[in-house]
Amino acid sequence: MSEPTIEDYFVEDRTFPPPPAFVADALVTDDSLYREADADPEAFWARQARELLTWSTDFHTVLEWDLPDAKWFVGGELNVSANCLDRHVDAGLGQRVAYHWEGEPGDTRTITYADLLDEVQRVANVLRDLGVDKGDRVAIYMPMIPELPAAMLACTRIGAAHSVIFGGFSPDSIVDRVNDGGCKVVITADGGYRRGAASPLKPNVDAALEHCPTVTDVVVVRRTGTDVDMVAGRDHWWHEVVPAAEPTCAPVPVGSEDLLYLLYTSGTTAKPKGIMHTTGGYLTQAAFTHKVVFDLKPEDDVYWCSADIGWVTGHSYIVYGPLANAATSVLYEGTPDTPGRDRLWAIVAKYGVTQLYTAPTAIRMFMKWGEQEPAQHDLSSLRVLGTVGEPINPEAWMWYHANIGGGRCPIVDTWWQTETGGHMITPLPGVTTLKPGSATRPLPGVSLQVVDDVGEPIERGGGYLTIDKPWPGMLRGIWGDPQRYRDTYWSRFPGRYFAGDGCKIDDDGYFWLLGRVDDVMNVSGHRVSTTEVESALVDHDAVAEAAVVGATDDVTGQAIVAYVILRGWAEENPEMVEDIRQHVAVKIGPTARPKRVIVVPDLPKTRSGKIMRRLLRDVAEGRDLGDVTTLADASVVDAIRTAAG
Numbered sequence: 001m002s003e004p005t006i007e008d009y010f011v012e013d014r015t016f017p018p019p020p021a022f023v024a025d026a027l028v029t030d031d032s033l034y035r036e037a038d039a040d041p042e043a044f045w046a047r048q049a050r051e052l053l054t055w056s057t058d059f060h061t062v063l064e065w066d067l068p069d070a071k072w073f074v075g076g077e078l079n080v081s082a083n084c085l086d087r088h089v090d091a092g093l094g095q096r097v098a099y100h101w102e103g104e105p106g107d108t109r110t111i112t113y114a115d116l117l118d119e120v121q122r123v124a125n126v127l128r129d130l131g132v133d134k135g136d137r138v139a140i141y142m143p144m145i146p147e148l149p150a151a152m153l154a155c156t157r158i159g160a161a162h163s164v165i166f167g168g169f170s171p172d173s174i175v176d177r178v179n180d181g182g183c184k185v186v187i188t189a190d191g192g193y194r195r196g197a198a199s200p201l202k203p204n205v206d207a208a209l210e211h212c213p214t215v216t217d218v219v220v221v222r223r224t225g226t227d228v229d230m231v232a233g234r235d236h237w238w239h240e241v242v243p244a245a246e247p248t249c250a251p252v253p254v255g256s257e258d259l260l261y262l263l264y265t266s267g268t269t270a271k272p273k274g275i276m277h278t279t280g281g282y283l284t285q286a287a288f289t290h291k292v293v294f295d296l297k298p299e300d301d302v303y304w305c306s307a308d309i310g311w312v313t314g315h316s317y318i319v320y321g322p323l324a325n326a327a328t329s330v331l332y333e334g335t336p337d338t339p340g341r342d343r344l345w346a347i348v349a350k351y352g353v354t355q356l357y358t359a360p361t362a363i364r365m366f367m368k369w370g371e372q373e374p375a376q377h378d379l380s381s382l383r384v385l386g387t388v389g390e391p392i393n394p395e396a397w398m399w400y401h402a403n404i405g406g407g408r409c410p411i412v413d414t415w416w417q418t419e420t421g422g423h424m425i426t427p428l429p430g431v432t433t434l435k436p437g438s439a440t441r442p443l444p445g446v447s448l449q450v451v452d453d454v455g456e457p458i459e460r461g462g463g464y465l466t467i468d469k470p471w472p473g474m475l476r477g478i479w480g481d482p483q484r485y486r487d488t489y490w491s492r493f494p495g496r497y498f499a500g501d502g503c504k505i506d507d508d509g510y511f512w513l514l515g516r517v518d519d520v521m522n523v524s525g526h527r528v529s530t531t532e533v534e535s536a537l538v539d540h541d542a543v544a545e546a547a548v549v550g551a552t553d554d555v556t557g558q559a560i561v562a563y564v565i566l567r568g569w570a571e572e573n574p575e576m577v578e579d580i581r582q583h584v585a586v587k588i589g590p591t592a593r594p595k596r597v598i599v600v601p602d603l604p605k606t607r608s609g610k611i612m613r614r615l616l617r618d619v620a621e622g623r624d625l626g627d628v629t630t631l632a633d634a635s636v637v638d639a640i641r642t643a644a645g
Ligand code: WTA
Pocket: 265, 311, 312, 313, 387, 388, 389, 390, 391, 392, 413, 414, 415, 416, 417, 418, 419, 439, 499, 500, 501, 513, 514, 515, 516, 522, 525, 526, 527
C-alpha cells in the first residue's frame, strides 16, 4: 500500500448508530442492497430501472461502456413527464399534493399531481407552437415558483432538453449559456421575491438577448407585477398563452440515452461546461437515491429540499427524484431570513416536514443566528435530515442533529456533483452508523476509490477521490466539446473519472471529503472557478492583473479573495475596490462577488511565471508562509502582506 497523498490531522470518534425507533419503520435496514449490487452491479441497476420507472419500450442492454462513454438501458424508451406525472394520476394519485408552494411574501399555492399534469401539457403545447421540437434546447431563467418545474417537465414531454440558468446569474452568464446551448426559446418571469423585495429577471433576459441570435421567443411568467418591456412578436405572457393552449399533449417517448438537460458548471477554466445528462440512467439514479437515502414514504411524508432548482441539487432532488417517486414536497421561493430568521422552521412546522435537505453553509448561518430560532417551532415531524454541497464540519453536524433533529433524526451527508447526477457517497439512514463530518460509504452500485498521486488505490489515509466504473446518472459529456470531457475528467488518472475532490479513508473504511484540490472554490456550496473570477476582474478597465483564491470562511465555507494590480491611473481612487467587486457581480453574478479585493503592487510568481496561489491563500487566511524558495522575487510577499493588512 502506498503512502497517503494528503495529510490528515483531524480525528473524529463520535458515532451514531441508526436509532431503533427509526429502524423499526425504515425502508432499508440491512446490507442486502450492498450485497446485491456487489454481486452484479448491472443487474442491480437494471432492477431499479424497471421497478422505479415505467418504460414504453423495455431496454435490451443494461450497459455499453467504452471509456469514457457510457450508455445505460440501451434500446429502452420512456418519457420523463409521464414517469413523473401521468402514471401517478393514472394510479389514482391525482389529488396528491406534488408541491406545497410558499412564496416569500407569504402567499401559498397547493399544486396536485393532476394540476401539474394539466399545466405541463399546456406548456408543452405552447413550446410546440413556438417551434420547439424533439432534441431542441430551451433556456429557463426563473424564480422558485411552481411554473419552473412545470416548464422543465413540459420540455421533457416533447423530448426537448432544458438548460436551467440560475436566477442569480447576470446577463453575460445568460449569453454564454444560451449561445453555447443554441437555445431556441427562453422561459422566464418578470422577477421573483428575495429578501423582502421584488428582484427583476426579465430585464436581464432582455439585455442578454441582444447577443443571442438563436432565440426566437420568450415566455414570461408574471410573478411580481413589476413593469417589464415586452418585445412584440418575441415575448409572450405565460398567463395568456398557457391557459389558451390545447389541454392535452401526448408524451413523446424518447431513447434512454436522449438528452434530458444541460446544466452549466464551473471548471478550472473561464468557460463554463455544459454538463449533459440523459434520460433513463439519470432518472433511475435520481429516483433510487431519493427513495432510499431519504427513506421516502410518499403516502405520508412531506419532503423539503431547500436548494434552488437552478443547481443540480434542485434538478435531482426537487424535481426529478421526488416527482418520479410521487412524493409531496415543499417548494419555497425566498431566503431563510425573510421576514425573520426562523422562516425555515416556521415552514417545517406549518407543513409537517418529514425530511429536510439543506447545505452546510446554511447550517453554519443558522448556528450563528442561534438555537432560539428553531426552538420557537415544533420540529417534531422531522425524521431525516440531509446535507449537500460541501464538507460539513463536525460541530455544525452536531448542532443540526441536536437543534433541528432533536437528537432523533439520522443525518444523510450526501457527496455528489453536477457531473454525477445523483448521490454517490452517503449513509442509508436505517443502516449506516454515522460519524459527524463523514459522508460514510459509497452507495450500492457505485464504485469509488481514493488514489495516490500515481493513481494507485489506497485503503487508508488521504488522496484523490476517483470513480472506476460507470454509474447510471453519470454525465454523458460536455456539450459540444468531447475533448474537454476527456481532458477534464478522464485524463489525470488513466481509466478513472477524477472528481476534483480530496478524500481520506479512516480505519473503519469511512470516506471523509477534504474539499477541492483544483482551482475551483466552493462558496456557500456553489462551485466558482478562480479563472472565471480572474477573467471578470481583468475585464475591469482599472485592473492590470488579478489572482483569486478561496480562503476558509466561517459561514460560506470558502470566501473569494482577489488580489489585483491596478493600472496607474486607478491607484489613487478609493472607490475603485468597491467598483471592482461590483463589476464581478455584474459579469458573473452575486455569488462570485469577491469578499475582499486587495490591491497589491505585484503577484508572487514562480520563475516559470505561474502564480503561487498557495502563498496567496496563506496570506488570505493569515497563516505563516511555507516554502517561498521557488518565488522569482521573494520581496513581493512582504508587500502583499502589508497590503492585506
Ligand atoms: C462538494 C453539488 C463534501 C464537492 C451536488 C463536489 C461535497 C462539489 C459534498 C460538487 C459533501 C458536494 N461533502 N463535499 N456531502 N457535496 N460537495 O457540482 O467539492 O455544485 O465536488 O454539486 O461540491 O458541487 P456541485
